[in-house]
Amino acid sequence: MVARPTRLTPPVECVRLYDADAGLDGVIAIHSTALGPGAGGCRFWSYAGMDEALTDALRLAEGMSYKNALAGLPFGGAKAVIRRPEGEFDRARLFRAFGRAVEQLGGLYVTAEDVGTSVEDMREVASESRHVAGLPASEGLAGGDPSPWTAQGVFESMRAAARFVLDSDLAGLTVAVQGTGNVGADLCRRLADAGCRLVIADPNPGRRDRLAAILGATIVGVEEIASEKAEIFAPCALGGALTPEVVRNLKAKLVCGAANNQLGALEVADLLMNRGIAYAPDYVVNAGGIISVSAEYLGESQSDVTDRVAEIAPRVATLLDRAARERRSPAFVADEMAEEIIVGAQRVAA
Numbered sequence: 519m520v521a522r523p524t525r526l527t528p529p530v531e532c533v534r535l536y537d538a539d540a541g542l543d544g545v546i547a548i549h550s551t552a553l554g555p556g557a558g559g560c561r562f563w564s565y566a567g568m569d570e571a572l573t574d575a576l577r578l579a580e581g582m583s584y585k586n587a588l589a590g591l592p593f594g595g596a597k598a599v600i601r602r603p604e605g606e607f608d609r610a611r612l613f614r615a616f617g618r619a620v621e622q623l624g625g626l627y628v629t630a631e632d633v634g635t636s637v638e639d640m641r642e643v644a645s646e647s648r649h650v651a652g653l654p655a656s657e658g659l660a661g662g663d664p665s666p667w668t669a670q671g672v673f674e675s676m677r678a679a680a681r682f683v684l685d686s687d688l689a690g691l692t693v694a695v696q697g698t699g700n701v702g703a704d705l706c707r708r709l710a711d712a713g714c715r716l717v718i719a720d721p722n723p724g725r726r727d728r729l730a731a732i733l734g735a736t737i738v739g740v741e742e743i744a745s746e747k748a749e750i751f752a753p754c755a756l757g758g759a760l761t762p763e764v765v766r767n768l769k770a771k772l773v774c775g776a777a778n779n780q781l782g783a784l785e786v787a788d789l790l791m792n793r794g795i796a797y798a799p800d801y802v803v804n805a806g807g808i809i810s811v812s813a814e815y816l817g818e819s820q821s822d823v824t825d826r827v828a829e830i831a832p833r834v835a836t837l838l839d840r841a842a843r844e845r846r847s848p849a850f851v852a853d854e855m856a857e858e859i860i861v862g863a864q865r866v867a868a
């Protein structure tokens with residue numbers, strides 16, 4: 519078995535976000551600008567402290583560098599993380615303050631939605647900065663909520679991976695979906711249309727219960743979803759879904775989902791392989807959202823987005839095939855392919 523190569527460690531630029539009056543407290547991490555401005559969403563979440571927020575921002579920004587490179591986008595990797603204030607706060611004011619900080623970077627960082635942020639929040643950012651996407655789309659142009667594009671890429675990747683790994687169409691398969699938020703819910707609808715049986719879990723009952731009623735999905739507890747009897751496990755909640763313990767108890771033969779940073783630890787990729795479980799790398803399958811966001815920022819058309827999202831599933835199939843032939847984790851093969859692209863751009867720039 520080949521050890522996981524160390525990931526690229528360019529000098530990461532971190533910009534502290536702080537405006538006490540507006541309740542803004544967070545960080546922008548810019549991991550790489552070799553391919554273009556650092557692009558990645560803004561996460562709005564409750565963190566115990568700044569250290570935790572910074573760790574998350576660094577990890578997510580690194581992931582964006584790899585994701586953007588492999589998706590063939592002219593962007594580097596970055597991410598903003600804002601700590602959700604406790605108690606009452608003026609949300610519009612907070613995001614306008616964030617917009618001013620983004621504008622001050624002069625285009626080095628391009629923001630959009632991520633977990634906890636909405637189109638409405640990005641509208642506030644846009645009132646202060648040009649360097650934002652994920653805004654309502656104009657006729658024929660790319661734009662709007664990136665989640666449906668993410669869900670489409672995940673769905674098509676899952677179909678391609680099921681053919682490769684299980685030699686099966688999706689119809690009749692059981693998929694355990696962890697998280698029924700924007701992407702997870704959309705994915706569930708597509709899977710139900712394709713004839714899948716669904717098992718779902720989410721601590722937030724609103725959308726979860728509606729989905730169960732409409733799609734006939736079975737609800738299980740958040741602690742049980744990963745060990746449910748299913749052919750496919752789809753992590754669509756937060757990062758770190760695949761811990762060594764989770765992998766030991768997985769019954770699925772394929773993991774393919776939208777969540778970023780699914781591998782809780784480096785050795786998890788090998789644990790999956792040793793158990794004969796195929797892993798469709800998170801940042802390859804979930805690139806639909808950033809494809810939409812980048813096209814919007816560049817003023818491209820919706821058909822550009824359609825074409826690029828359609829390339830995700832064949833890329834996943836190629837990657838799984840190469841990984842199987844080389845007896846390596848698809849996670850490592852994807853990293854290597856992304857690094858070749860980033861390092862190539864660094865060489866051209868030097």
Ligand code: NAD
Binds near residue numbers: 664776778805808
């Ligand atoms: P979201 O906030 O709309 O949904 C996340 C859902 O996960 C929520 O419903 C939440 O209640 C649920 N959840 C939290 N902890 C859970 C747990 N332990 N078990 C089960 N469910 C749990 O976010 P989203 O936009 O749907 O994104 C989901 C994931 O996909 C995130 O990791 C995000 O970074 C990633 N992603 C999203 C996009 C996009 O376009 N929205 C693009 C790429 C990657």
